Amino acid sequence: MILSTVQGKDIFITQHTAQTVLHNKLQNKSAKIGVIGLGYVGLPTACHYASRGYNVTGFDLSESKVNAINEGVSYIDDVNQQQLSKLIEKELLRATTNMSLLRVMDVLLICVPTPVKGTKEPDLSFVESAGRTIAEYVIEGTLVILESTTYPGTTEEYICGPLIKKGFVVGENIFVAYSPERIDPGNKRFNLSNTPKVVGGMTAACTELACAFIGKTANRVKGVRVAELSKVFENTFRWVNLALVNELAVLCEELDIDIWETINAASSKPYGFMKFTPGIGVGGHCIPVDPYYLTYKVKEQGHRTKMIELAGEINDGMVQYTYLRILELLSSKGILMQHAHVVILGAAYKSDIGDLRESPVVRLIEKLQKKVKTLTIIEPYVKEININGQAQAVVQYDPVILQHADLVVIGTPHTCFDWNNVHDNTTLIFDSKNVMEEKGIVSNKVAKL
Template sequence: MQDLAHALTARTATLGVIGLGYVGLPLALAAVRAGFPVIGFDINPQRVARINAGEPVISHLDTEGLRAAIATGRLRASTDMAELSLPDAILICVPTPLTPQREPDLSFIRKTAADIVRALRPGQLVVLESTTWPGTTEEVLKPILEAGGLRSGQDFFLAFSPEREDPGNDRHSLSTVPKVVGGDGAQARDLAEQLYGAIVARTVPVSSTAVAEAVKLTENIFRAVNIALVNELKVVYDAMGIDVWEVIEAASTKPFGYMPFHPGPGLGGHCIPIDPFYLTWKAREFDVATRFIELAGEVNRAMPHYVVERLAQALDRRGRTLSGAAILMVGIAYKRNLDDMRESPALKLIALLEARGATVRYHDPHVPEIPPSRAHGALAGRSSVALTAEALRACDAALIVTDHDGIDYAAILAHAPLVADTRNACARAGLDGPNLVKC
């Protein structure tokens, strides 16, 4: 422990980051900026080659910072998991998706742990950052790591520190967001706190890895439940002829007791659609019902269906049916100004619209081609079309799904026969018209 603590203080400790995606790669760059040498590990050889060449693999990432880190030798990427014996601290940033039955899929964590244990040596710190149910670090990760003969707290140190990455957030970067840290014992917690204290502005130590795991789930459940509430209010207020966006804007003027959340066409991203169900699954072990969380999930999963119905009704009023209609979808990333397609509601919307007989094309300046996905693999390879006046006039409706900056919403409203806006993008731009419908 003393040797590792000294290396962390001197920033001579080498860090290993497993999983060079939206969480791991920004973390690796932040560690380099803090003065640590970093080895990044990923099973995708093409991604590793592009990172080592200094090529951008994430649109919002600091590409110049990446190139500088590679050029100076402070960062390199590898597919060779045998090199996991080299880092003094190993940070696990691998996916934790759901199965088709909406149960936790820890296969990436288990496979990563199996790779680590083959190279694990005394004195290393292992930190799990992947979001998961409370107890995973000690009940799943620890036994696999200890199967090699070394003991947590005696030979190596084990901790959990949940990622709090918010892609595209210019106000709160990784280094400015406090880092929650829980350890398998006080020594592991202190080492992890020392490590992250060198990278971020503030650390928040908690009493156990399970508490740290629960913190992350609580944050995302809070968002999921409140988004479900405002989505339900949207449905209610639409039926009453009340603009939910105007209601939210006015309610936001209250300086206490209220926090604005906004409705949308469905949930997207790597956290909100997935993480709450890690707790509902674990709660069943204790014979505890999570009705509130599960109801929120039902409301949020229903929103793409609601958007399709609203669009169908708007077309009906104009003498068109959804079957045979040409739909131009504007924006398909899950979040504005990003290329991130993880769990994007646009994919579900395309599938629903085409199941109803519509023809769907899309325009997204950040997503030139739809990447493969587990749930919607048949859509992979489709390409973005230009947002021209001709393309807009040729469609029966333009459906705004993601409100990217830089989109010419005035042109959409001027040329499309019908504009269905799920994000209030037109109104925020000061635009209105008889062909505009809020979905």
């Protein structure tokens, strides 16, 4: 039985009643939804559930983010500003820094960052802070779902732990689940509406409520730990395979074999093969981060993730390998690094977005900046980039800049670049993503990774 207070009177309700009450609110969309953390995951998530008819409140410590949202201004590429404005106008979405309003929410989604420290160890400070804050304000009958990527056991320790200390009983008067975010910035095909979402609850009741809330995309599993590990495994799979193809790229250069033709040849097999391509390194908020969460957790058990650690060495080493290739290309033209003008085309971690998180191109720029005479960055999606602790302005695309460059490095192949124009206005190109050949441009001006 659960003790509750209604209009000043203490009453007892059953777990079944608490679950039914929330389930009914989810069904008729009267449940109030709170999203904690309004970044690359939180804001799209808040907009998604508001678009489904829920009343959504976004929580963030950043006043600038909160003010922007309430003014209908989107700072996330994947969030359409017109759509955001309509949700604000319809009063389906609002944002606040006032955490005390958590007490009036029926469902709370935790979408805070889970980065790694410089030592490659998990930084769960944002999750820990969110867990403490929720426990301070949350009321019984609320469903709490952690979406931030993390290792198995996090939900129990950082979300359930503080709630239990406050006297809640998980699965009875509070409901907790884990459902990892699956947001791919810039992806025009898959979004929150059509991407399956893994859901694991602390109890059967928790899972049922979380699946009822998430809807048709919910893919239930047996418990939070399976859900937590599935997310880390998804990106570790990519991390390891990217390391394999990056290692092969280095080997192919030494063997004078075209890595790109090799990959395309292997890709002709209609089964048993998945295509991965090499690059300057691996960037983004997930792939270069998530594997280290698994490595950290396994070390606690006295084991090592040898393959993951080796993959990290290979992927991280691609920046240095690219730097040396650039040095070789300049030397082949009789140009010393300290006299060179190098232009970088694109610095984001993937095409057609302005996301610089963990971008290997930025790490390459940091190395080049210390060595070359002139370094020009052309990145259409951002205004400046933090390089070696200082903000450095980027410039707009201008063929004249390319004409005066000793080398143009294709870092991120944004589709807005006119590749024929790039080719015609340069004397030497280092193409890290084979974009020129893919566009049918074959030239002795172009050196491939």
